[in-house]
Amino acid sequence: MIETNKTLSTEFKSKPVSLQPKPKGGKDRIIKGILYIGMTVLAIVCFVPFLMMLVNATRSNEAILTGFTLVPGNALLENYQTMMDYVNVWTGFKNSLFISVLVTILTGYFSALTAYGFAFYTFKGKNFLFVFMLVMMMVPGQLGLIGFYELSKTLGILDTYIPLIVPAVASPFVVFFLRQYILTTLHPSLIEAARIDGASEFKIFHIVAIPIMMPAIATMSIFTFIGSWNNYIMPLVLIFSPEKYTLPVLMGFLKGSQVAQNLGSMYLGIAISVVPIMIAFLFLSKYIINSISAGAIKE
Template sequence: MKSNTIVKGILYAVLILLVIISFIPFYMMIINATRSNSEILQHGFTMLPGSSLMANYEVLIQYMNLWRGFANSLFVAVMVTVLSSYFSALTAFGFAVYKFKGKNVLFVFMLLLMMVPGQLGLIGFYDLIRTMGLLDTYIPLIIPPIAAPFVVFFLRQYLKTVMHPSLLEAARIDGAGEFRIFHKIGLPMMMPAVATMAIFTFIGSWNNYILPLVVLFSPEKYTLPVMMGALRGSQVAENLGSMYLGIAISVVPIMIAFLFLSKYIISSISAGAVKE
């Protein structure tokens, strides 16, 4: 009994240490966002915040439309997350529940697509959307991510562990249609896994830099990562406090999304651990 207590104490100590180590970069970022450029260069890192937060903010907004970029990124990330979560869940439900010709071939093909880096098709994708007249719009940023092979694969594997075929049979006997079965049975059962994938989808879309840089030309349509990247060649890049403030603002939605949805990660991972 005593040895178990010692082991638990060591594990908790290690976990607390890892949390502190993980939190330090964020704390440094927030603290430096409140300090002037000279304070950062002369004194390095300090635990105490400075008094230059508003000055850094005023410098930052002189060189970029910060909140317009924030709104653009939020719109794209939310749309991608919602559409990808719904249609990926619908596709995963089809692969997990129905039997049709070519099902295994399509699933293997989908897995192969997971191995192909998206950057390889960037030139062809650019030519395609240019031909379709979709350059400088958000459509190329929102529609293609709906087909997310890894999300479909994850949700399909999750659904096969938690849903028993008898539930579907009972619903069909009661006269429920297939879409009603999906919305009333399949989707609620997949919600922990959907929320887990929504976190990573939102983070990936929010941090997406290459594709918005290629397809967007109007500065008022830039997403926040593109705006932050454009600052590297401007005078504001010499003000480290302003750069830290811009980065801090850009990571706030990610932290909020993870804070509210992280509890689903544990439930989705542990769902298939116990067999009945």
């Protein structure tokens, strides 16, 4: 028996087990190739309308009516001048950028603070407030437009940016999303450890909770920025001064003016309004990918 065990031990040592992965077969390569081709086609289909918009912004109205092409034209300056003769797009661009950036920053911070409170604090009426918040998610904001207009009129904040910024900060969906995220990523033991070390509650939130929540905050910031940038009804109802109009409102006026007869100017205005959304998405999506490891917790 001893000699048999020695023989098996010698054979096991002479034939080490290979830990290298087995080479993939041709079937896996075919499936991967089909997936790559499908994703490439899908990316092209999504990119072509955006490219058409940029190309048509450089073409004259007659050239656009002749048909579709991906070759840029030479009427960019003419289209720009025609658009600026009726609407100062850059004033609306500045106003929309100011409102959207402020709403995005305030919503991200205060929603994270609210979600942190709902997740790790116990107080009277907590469940009722959370259920009420879920119910408010199901109510369209347009239903309260008339009441909100009367309230803004009573408070004397019409024709200002206050009713466009302050109510947008209280976003039930963002709070709900961040609460669900932090419950799965932030372990209560980290908060207890910080309290034992003598950190205050606000310091724990800023030093411990915020870095872990940053991927979720960045994700919600994309939707918050896009929603605020594309907001059309609220500025149209609450803002009266032309110099305070946001870009979507100006685009609506541009559509009803003589500029609508020049399709190149319309495409140029739309292209200007879309560029910040693309930049915000590219920046924040990269930030999400780089920060996703910050939410990992090992027990």
